[in-house]
Amino acid sequence: MKIGLVLPSVPAYSETFFTSKIKGLQANGLEVVLFVNHFSSKTSLHCNVVSSPKFSKNKLKNSFISLHCFLKALFLGYASTRKLYLLDKKDNLSFAKRIKSIVINSHILTQKLDWLHFGFGTMAINRENVAEAIGAKMGVSFRGFDHYVYPLKNVGCYKILFSKKVKYHVLSEGMKSDLMNQLIPEENIIKITPAIDTNLFFNENSFENMPTFLTVARLHWIKGLDYILEAFSILNKRGFDFQYKIIGDGAEKERLQFLVHQLELNNKVHFLGKLEQDEVKQELLKTSYYIQYSHQEGFCNAVLEAQAMGKVCIVSDADGLIENVLDKKTGFVVPKRNPEALANKIEAVFNLNRDVKEFLIEKAVERIKSNFTFEKQINQFMDFYTK
């Protein structure tokens, strides 16, 4: 079986979801081809990588590239190209858009695949008919951003997609339910939760109740880091002593550094930048508590890793996180966008009896080992493609 995976770029080593999925599928005898917008030859993945057409600022050059792609699709994939054209026409795309569709998808139209799987929902936009055109089944993975954020600025972006025969991969029951509200049949929505490397992230030291806190997240507004800092400011004013570290980099760095400065938390909050997995693990070893207070999350691998390593997790009630952490069973859940509530929870949890926390950690570790391993995930993906 040959699976075509459509992604923005070749997954980096640290993009464990995709690298583990690809390696897992290959280990099970499936062939994987990557279709990417940004080609890179540097990869440990042993699979074909096909780049989408590259356009420049020069209009004349683009005309030649477009002509080349169009002719390539026509001569090397006539049947698929014709089918794509007719399907796009049926969807009322203008003539110009139909031709553009052939050009931008020419690198896929010449392929023979059993499945064409879009790694992100947004990757499927303007490609809704390509799978059917090449005679492949269509899969789409939805992450939180695709579903909850992108459509706000791009209203109706999935209208065509939702009208097609697609098998959806989602990360949580919440997202499954949301897609069902779009009248997608339940049997076409498969929940496969993320997996982590439990050989790397495991509980190797006993819990020590130190006021040390950690978050691993891109510095992006959706991660709610400013609300966490506001909560720590409240705690600071109450005389609660702590150290809080943030691993990650991103566009919000200046904003967050200014916030730390304005809240006078420079001695207690530390930005560690982006770290490799091993370094993340070392920081997790040093911390007692892990906080993820996102406004929205698909699921969150970092929280799985923190639980696996025996850290007490305090998370927001963002979709995905409430299935990742079971409130008062494997961690603690706080209503989002409420720094006061978060501050109160942090303080209350810190003061909780040690036995309670150790019991909770034990349950969390067990749950991760049973439900969030690579082995389990790849079995679920094999079912996704074969059943």
Place this chain on the structure above:
Amino acid sequence: MKSKTIAIYSGEIPSTTFIERLIVGLCSTGSTIYLFGKQKKKISYAKNVQLVTYSNRFSKVVVLLKYAVLLSFFKPKEKHKLDQIITSQKGDKQIKKLKYYPVLYHKPDIFHLQWAKGVEDWLWVKEFGIKFVLSLRGTHISISPIGDAALKQKYQANFLKVDGFHGVSKAIIDEASIYEANLKNATVIYSGLDVEKLIFKPKTKINSELKILSIGRSHWVKGYAYALDAFSYLKQEGVDFHYTIVGLGNDEELLFQRNQLDLETVVTFCKSIPFNQIVDKIQNADILLLPSLEEGIANVVLEAMALGTLVISTDCGGMQEVVKDGENGYVVPVRSARAIADTILEVRKLTLADYNEMTKKARLTVEKQHSNKKMISDFNSFYDIVLNKELS
């Protein structure tokens, strides 16, 4: 008294509203103004504004060649000295020549840099007898250096060499003093408005569906996220309101927050609009809300105060030098959605007479402290001090 020649430099022509006001105001008092840099669009100025600009690749080549030739003929030694300075600086040498040659050739009395980040690039003017003054306006001082050690060092190394500092508020001068304790000729000159053209209209009613307005660009520093949280509280508490933010494009974060907090029917985002429409919007609003995390002094607040709309402002930057809590407006702590919500509730309880009493005081504040005439007069005095001239 010989009139002054002043280069007002922001790098682009036209520049921001307050810089354009400065240019127009200064040349009306007899100074010759030089504008150097990139011209984004055609704009006409009075005769005593000299434009030395470029707009595209061709004009860049023309300007560079012209001034290279002029300097070679008329100021060869100074050109050579400047070339040595350019060589010692990092960055593209040709671009630096393009920017610097015209300034050296025309040699204004004062080079007035509008943005602090460029301080290291332009201090060379002092070596040629040109006085160098710097405006302290906003984020370049209050935010950028916080996480940028190299920028902090740049300020620490170079502020002591500057001949004069203009601060838009006392607060920003205090901030800049972190980098150099003795800022030479540090002078607060408040932004000026054409107050006469802003007609004060006392309110005849406060709307039962309270109309709250914010105006400003899409940037985290504007603090709109806190405003939306505040309006979420108010919605949950059953308060009738409509909140409009003018100046937002498709801000993903705020679109998401508005959606998540279920505020789509009570919060509107609009794109930027022309000034005459802004005046209407302000006068139709019950409250002008400034939830900013940092400001010099926000022009929109001055405009609202002049026009008769009550202002709620955070206590960021220099805002408390204009808005006095409970007297001519309201001041709330920065980053407190709850405080914004509570203050809006307070405004809701005001009688019309009390509301208009406060806005009248607001108008008087602006007339006294923020007239265009005063601003230009203050700038002329500032320049005279820097040039060590006696006031006439």
